Amino acid sequence: MARRTLGPCGVEVTELSFGAAGLGNLYTPITDEEAAAALDAAWDAGIRYFDTAPHYGIGLSERRLGAALRARPRETYTLSTKAGRLLEEVPGPVGDDLDHGFAVPATHRRVWDFSADGIRRSLETSLTRLGLDRVDIVYLHDPDDHAEQAFREGYPALERLRSEGVVGAIGAGMNQTAMLTRFVRDTDVDAVLCAGRYTLLDQSALAELLPAAQQRGRAVVIGGVFNSGLLADPRPGATYDYATAPRALLDRARHLKSMAERHGTTLRAAALAFPLAHPAVATVLVGARSPYEVQGAAAQFTAAVPADFWKEARAEGLLPADVPVPAPGEDPS
Template sequence: MSTPPTPSGLGFGAAVIANLYTEVPEQQAHEAVSAAWERGIRYYDTAPHYGLGLSERRLGAALREHPREEYLISTKVGRRLEPSAAGGDDLAHGFAVPATHRRVWDFTEDGVRRTLDASLERLGLDRVDMVYLHDPDDHAEQAFREGYPALEKLRAEGVVGAIGAGMNQAGMLTRFVRDTDVDVVLCAGRYTLLDQSAATELLPAALAKGTSVVVGGAFNSGLLADPKPGATYNYTEAPTELLDRALRMKAVAERHGIGLRAAALAFCAAHPAVTSVLVGARSATEVHDSADQFATPVPEAFWQELRETGLLKEPA
C-alpha cells in the first residue's frame, strides 16, 4: 500500500479566486495561482462549493501548465451540485457567481462518487491527491456511516491518495481522527492566535495517531489580517473584546519588528501536528505578501510577551 500524500508548508486556498464576496477577473485568478507556483507553493485546496465549481475550473486550468507529479491538490465531497433554473446570483452563499446550480447535501456513497467525478471533470484531472468530507456538521451519521466508507473505497481503488474531513470545528474532526483511518483533517479557524480550541483534543489526537492536520482560517476570516473597527471574525463583524485583543497583539508584533499576519501564520505552523497552513489570495500581490509573511522569522521574545500579558494562553 502506497504512503498517502502529505501536504506541507504554505498551501493555496482556492475559495477566494471563485469570486468570494466580489468578482475576481479570470486573468487575475490565473495570475494568483501562477504566483503561488512561483513562490514554491505546491499544495492547492478547492471544493465544488466554492463558486459553484468555478474554483475547480480555474484552479485546474492554471495548474495544467505544470507537471502533475509536482503538486498536490485536494477537493471535497458532501455538497453535490445540481443544475438550477432559479436564476439570480449565489451571494447568499458568499460567491458572486450566477446561481446556475444548487447545493445538495449528500454524503451517500453514490453522492460521494458522483460529486468527485464531477470535480475531476472540472479540474481536468483523472485523480486528486486528497479528498475531504466537507462540513458534515449536521450530517454526522450519514458522513460516518456512508461517506467515510466511500472514501476508504476510493482510496483503496487508487482514485484518491489520502482521505479526511474539513470543518470549522474541532470536536467532530477529533472523532474522525480517533474513530476512523483518515490520513488528514482540515481544521479552519480553530487553531489561531485568537482561538486555540483545536489544541485541547484534536491536535494531540492527531499527533498520537500520525494524522496530518492542515490549518485554514489563520486570520479568522480577516480580524488577524487587519484588525480595525468593522473587521470580520468567523465571517461576521468581530466582537469588541476580540477586536481589542487583536489590536493589542498587533501592537506587540510591531514592537518586535514583525506584522501580525506573520505571527498568525507562524503560530499555526508551529504545532508539530500541523503539516500545512492554507491561505487564500485573490491576486498575485496577495500571494507574494502571504509568502513573505510566512517566511518571516518571529522572535521568541514576541511569544514570551504574548504569554506574559495573557494575550496567548496556549504556548506556541
C-alpha cells in the first residue's frame, strides 16, 4: 500500500486508511472477536493508518483498536484519535447510547471541552483506553459550535503537545469545509480530516479547502467517500449524510453506477479513487466492521477506473470540468 506524508510533519499514512467508528458498535453491535478480525484483515491488506475517537462507542472503539495494535511493532503504523469530548461516568442504571448512534450501554456522558486542560485530559484518557504510550495524530473533533474556544484554547494546546514531542501531527476533523479552511489558513495544523465534502456527489471542498491546503502544503484526509451509504449502494432508502437520500441525489448516484458498470468498473471503485487525484489529499479513510468489508474496500481501492468514465462524468456535468481525476492507468495501491 503506497504511503503519503501529512503536510510538513513527516508523519506517513497509507493511501487507504481504516476508520474505526464501526468498532464502537456504530448502529449495531459486533463482538470483540469480529472487531479483531476486521483489524487483522486491514493489516493483511497493507493498511497502516488507523483513526478512532473517544466518541465512537464511548471509548469502545479506542479499547478495541488498542488491543489489536498493541501486538504490532509501534513504528510500523500510524494512529490518530480526537479530542473535544470528555467522557464522564454516570451512575447506573443506564440505558443505551443509540441516540448518539452507538449500540453500547450509556455508561458515560460526553462533555464538550476544547479548553487546554480538556484537550490534555482527553488525550491522557485516550492513551489509557488504547493501552499505548503515544498516538501520532490528534484532531479537534467537530468543533462546529465551539469555534471560539477551539481556536483560542484547543488549538494552542495541540500545538504545545506537538512542540513537546507528545504527538507528531495535529489538526481538526469535521463534516464541513468553512472552519477547516480557517484552520488551514490561520493555524499551523499539519492536516485536516474532512468527511463527506469531497465525493462523487459533493465537491464543496474543492472551492476553498483543498486549494488552501495545497497552497500551504497541508494535507487533507478524506472520509465519508460513500456519503454514509448512497455511493456504496444507491437503492431506494439509501442514506446520504445519515438521512434518507433525496430522490435527485439517488437518481444521480444510480446514473453514476450504471455509467461505471458500462465502463467495466464499479461505483465503489470510482468513489474510492476520486479523492486521491487531488494533490492536497493524502489518504482516503474508510470505515469497516468485518473482514469482508475491509477486503471489499481494499479490492475496490486497487481496481482500475478507466479514463473514459471520468471523461463521461465531466461531459455530462456529473463532475466539474476542472476537477482533478485519476490519470489513465493510475494505480492507487
